[in-house]
Amino acid sequence: MKKSIIFSISSDIGYNLSLKLLEENHTIYGTYNTYSDNVKKLEELGVKLFKCNLLKDNEINATINLIKQYCSHWDNLFILQASMNPIGLLEKTNMIDWEKSIKLNFINQIKIIKELLDTRNLEITPSVITFAGGGTNNATKNFSAYTISKISLIKMMELLYTEYSNVKFTCIGPGWVKTKIHEETIQAKNKALEAYNETVKHLDADDFTKMDEVIKCLLWIIKSKKEIVSGRNFSVTHDKWGTKELEKELEKNSNMYKLRREGNQWK
Known part of the structure; x- marks a missing residue:
């Protein structure tokens, strides 16, 4: 039976991911900050949960120690915590x-990754998945801390890929998914500039990336070979992930779907 750890399991993506993994007979361990109906449902389904404020070092350290105690030899680590503020x-x-x-x-x-690596399942190639956000390919005004953090995560997955030959490190950009994080932009109003209007437009039209597509992409990553997914950043909405054609190209080209300078060969 596979073991999966989900930090911020109470997030919308974390909750839906956990339900799918339970269907596939994973044993799941997760963290939450605020108790909710979804947290209660996960408890009832047998998920081992830990209350943790992911901004407090003492709580993170204590939670990591508990996870090490309960969940040695894990197969998948998903880290979803995020705030645009x-x-x-x-x-x-x-x-x-x-x-x-x-x-x-x-x-x-x-x-979290550093502290949990030594308890991973050494008999397989486990997966570590983080999440990108807006601003990777453009400049998002007034979201500097969030954007620079997400770009750093993308690069860090590539760096860790070069350091560990027996772990898959991948970052995915889920796109516009209907989650609670958009409430931060709505509350910021004029401070969010164009992002406020764009968020309102998506909400009014109910125009979002389907949650099922995000979950399918995550499952594709954890089931794929290291050479195909590790060290890379995939877009759920824009990339042809899950196709044999793309997988062949990825195996041949180690620079695909990574942070690179392109279009700068002009002399």
Whole structure:
């Protein structure tokens, strides 16, 4: 039976992912910050849950130790915690809040990976999956802490891929998924600039990436060979993941779907 760990299992993606993994007979361990109906449902389904504020070092350390105790030889590690706050012009942003965002969206995620690597299942090639966000291919105004954290995660998955030959490290961009995180942009209003109008447009039209597609992409990654998915960043909405044609290209080209300078060969 596979063992999967989901940090922020109470998130919308985390909750739906856990339901699918339960269908596939995974034993699941997860963290939540606020008790909710979804957390209660997961408890009733037999998921081992740990209450943890992922911004507090003492709680993270204690939770990691508990997970090591209950879940040795894990097969999959999903890290979903994210916040787009603080939203606004840098000079008007509280730097303490800015630093907290970097810590939540990047530093603490790497800390979790580092501390749990030594308890992974050494008999297979386990998967570690993190999540990208907007701003990878453009400049998102007034979301600097969130955007730079997400870009750092993408690069860190590639760096870890070069350091560990027996683990898959992948970052996915889920696209516009209907989750609670968009409430932050709505609350920021004018501070979010164009992102506010774009979010309202998606909400009004109910135009979102289907949750099922996100889950299918995650399952494809954990079931794929390391040479195909490790060290890369996949877009759920824009990439032809899951096709044999793409998989052949990925095996041949180690630079595909990574942070690279392109279009700069002009002399």
